[in-house]
Amino acid sequence: MTAGRITSITSIAIAAALASAATPALAELPGPVRAMIDAAIATGDEAKVRTVADLARQTNPADTAEIDALVASFNTALSARKKAEEEAKLAALREADLFDNWSGRGELGGFRSTGNTSNTGFTAGLSLERQGIKWRHRLTGRADYQRASGVTTREQFLARYEPNVNVSDNFYVYALAQYERDRFQGYTGRYAVSGGMGYQAIKGKDVQLSLKAGPAYRVTQFTDGRSEDRIAGLLALDFDWQITERLKFTQDTNAVAETGGSAIAIIDSRNTSIDLVTGLDAAIAKKLKARLSYAVEYDSNPAPGAVQTDTLSRVTLIYDF
Numbered sequence: 001m002t003a004g005r006i007t008s009i010t011s012i013a014i015a016a017a018l019a020s021a022a023t024p025a026l027a028e029l030p031g032p033v034r035a036m037i038d039a040a041i042a043t044g045d046e047a048k049v050r051t052v053a054d055l056a057r058q059t060n061p062a063d064t065a066e067i068d069a070l071v072a073s074f075n076t077a078l079s080a081r082k083k084a085e086e087e088a089k090l091a092a093l094r095e096a097d098l099f100d101n102w103s104g105r106g107e108l109g110g111f112r113s114t115g116n117t118s119n120t121g122f123t124a125g126l127s128l129e130r131q132g133i134k135w136r137h138r139l140t141g142r143a144d145y146q147r148a149s150g151v152t153t154r155e156q157f158l159a160r161y162e163p164n165v166n167v168s169d170n171f172y173v174y175a176l177a178q179y180e181r182d183r184f185q186g187y188t189g190r191y192a193v194s195g196g197m198g199y200q201a202i203k204g205k206d207v208q209l210s211l212k213a214g215p216a217y218r219v220t221q222f223t224d225g226r227s228e229d230r231i232a233g234l235l236a237l238d239f240d241w242q243i244t245e246r247l248k249f250t251q252d253t254n255a256v257a258e259t260g261g262s263a264i265a266i267i268d269s270r271n272t273s274i275d276l277v278t279g280l281d282a283a284i285a286k287k288l289k290a291r292l293s294y295a296v297e298y299d300s301n302p303a304p305g306a307v308q309t310d311t312l313s314r315v316t317l318i319y320d321f
Helices: 003-022 031-043 046-059 061-095
Strands: 102-114 119-131 135-148 151-166 171-182 187-203 207-222 227-242 247-258 271-283 288-299 309-320
Touching: 031 046, 031 061, 046 061, 102 135, 119 151, 119 309, 171 207, 187 227
Parallel strands: none
Antiparallel strands: 102 119, 102 309, 119 135, 135 151, 151 171, 171 187, 187 207, 207 227, 227 247, 247 271, 271 288, 288 309
């Protein structure tokens, strides 16, 4: 073999060695790390997959591209699954009849009242809700009752129906029909109808806040036989805060301000009523919870002989169905 040929072969070998050193073979993701990522993906939990992937990138920086590919594949599959589930849900809502898709809760317990009466008694409530694609229907009923020595000392009833329809992600239009009876506050019947706009100010996983306002019309039948009908305005607030997995804070407020027969200026109101309920729910089981609530009911211009403010403290059990 000539010296020139040896030199040529040596040069080729050296060049090949340098090329190999400059572009090393891609490392393969270690088996235990891959198994850990696959286990996280199998749960379908986005947060868990993100956490495990971040840790894998930190401990295996050379395998970032492969880890990113696994996460991207998971995200694509997850998006497809969510889209399919949403389409199936919408299809089911479109095909549902009037009696489908109702959920509700029953409430039973005791109360302590102050104001026009001061006693303890029995309280019961029922609420139903039907959620459609854009429409939502709510039915609410509540009764507080107490009788001792053959004499009724507390008798308060409330029934409410509220349909509303979404007009955007955060705004909705509502209607409301409500009936109340509380002869110890001076009326045998109080009827109100209202309609207006609502706004979902906060729509988070743990915190929700909605507000609504609109004109109203109210008729009151007093225990002395008189009857009044008034133009009014309604303001309402509904706040829910899931403090922990098992503890929830709620705040509901309704205010109706009656005018002296004219809707021109609410500030010249003749009678304002406020219903404020603060509650704390503690989960006992999947569908059972205990509730402690405090309600303030205020009438600025009550019937003769009645006081303006009533309070009710309730301790109840709630069953969701």
